[in-house]
Amino acid sequence: MKIALSLFDGMSCGQLALQRAGISVDYYLASEVDKAAMAVAKKNFPDMEHIGDVREVDGASMVSPFILMGGSPCQSFSFAGTRKGMSTEQGEEITTLERYLELKSEGFAFSGQSYLFWEFVRILRETNPRYFLLENVCMAKKWERVISDVLNVEPILIDSRLVSAQMRRRLYWTNIPGVTQPKDRGIKLHTILDGVDAPQLNKGAIVGRRLNAFGKREDYNKGIPVMQCLEVRDINRDKSNCLTTVAKDTVLTPLPVGRYPNVFKTKEPFRYYALSECCRLQTVPENYFQGVSEHQAKKLLGNGWTVEVIAHILSHIPQEER
Numbered sequence: 001m002k003i004a005l006s007l008f009d010g011m012s013c014g015q016l017a018l019q020r021a022g023i024s025v026d027y028y029l030a031s032e033v034d035k036a037a038m039a040v041a042k043k044n045f046p047d048m049e050h051i052g053d054v055r056e057v058d059g060a061s062m063v064s065p066f067i068l069m070g071g072s073p074c075q076s077f078s079f080a081g082t083r084k085g086m087s088t089e090q091g092e093e094i095t096t097l098e099r100y101l102e103l104k105s106e107g108f109a110f111s112g113q114s115y116l117f118w119e120f121v122r123i124l125r126e127t128n129p130r131y132f133l134l135e136n137v138c139m140a141k142k143w144e145r146v147i148s149d150v151l152n153v154e155p156i157l158i159d160s161r162l163v164s165a166q167m168r169r170r171l172y173w174t175n176i177p178g179v180t181q182p183k184d185r186g187i188k189l190h191t192i193l194d195g196v197d198a199p200q201l202n203k204g205a206i207v208g209r210r211l212n213a214f215g216k217r218e219d220y221n222k223g224i225p226v227m228q229c230l231e232v233r234d235i236n237r238d239k240s241n242c243l244t245t246v247a248k249d250t251v252l253t254p255l256p257v258g259r260y261p262n263v264f265k266t267k268e269p270f271r272y273y274a275l276s277e278c279c280r281l282q283t284v285p286e287n288y289f290q291g292v293s294e295h296q297a298k299k300l301l302g303n304g305w306t307v308e309v310i311a312h313i314l315s316h317i318p319q320e321e322r
Helices: 013-020 035-044 097-105 114-127 141-151 275-281 294-303 307-314
Strands: 003-007 027-031 067-070 131-137 156-159 169-174 202-209 227-232 251-253 258-260
Touching (some): 003 013, 013 307, 067 114, 114 131, 131 307, 227 251, 275 294
Parallel strands (some): 003 027, 003 067
Antiparallel strands (some): 131 169, 156 169, 202 227
């Protein structure tokens, strides 16, 4: 019996990747709590089984899976997040599974959700899978080292720009042997955009800034109100910014490189990515999101995997084991 166990499964990009890599499993078990994500996954894969909150998964009672995979929450690791890593609300940093389980049993509150990495480790040890794959964001070297030491493998840094039109640098820890970098497919942003004006559009982001009377940033001067600025930068113009769960992080505009203050008030021209474009950036089928709103679908994509990257990693599993 060949089982795939996916933790933090989201909209089940793992199943899409298994399919593309030509790997068949008898059962796909998924731990997920987001109702929209579960609905999308079940709509596309009716035979899968959702098994609830990762904190309540009893790996010791399971048949050892062929593969265990997951992308544990990243907010406390991300350079755009709190950077607190894995810690309690009282500030104690958690660097071993044993300490995490002790604190959990004593009812301690944890900061953010990145501590759920330790649930991945717990279930990894309980189930002893043939292969495992963990994904997360680039982070402070201290926490990268903690994860690497616990999993006993070094991470592989892969940027989604090699297989799509999106810049998305992620770390992948796996015991799948011989994983290489994907070949650069040379996909440019304008080729995946809808509309005849696509080649004339530049990527941008809308960010809150505190600007003084001379238009210079004073982000730490709380005497200056925050205004929403459209920023178009002259770097990596052939690739999209990384998709997130926030629509204004990735916009398109005909405006040239520069900063445009108070963009919502000045009505400077820009648009958000269409759902179809977001799907292409994450290499997800465009018909994947039946039954949920466009807002929900884009949020799921921002939290998801670039499927072609995962499929590339899985393709290194020996042919005789697929």
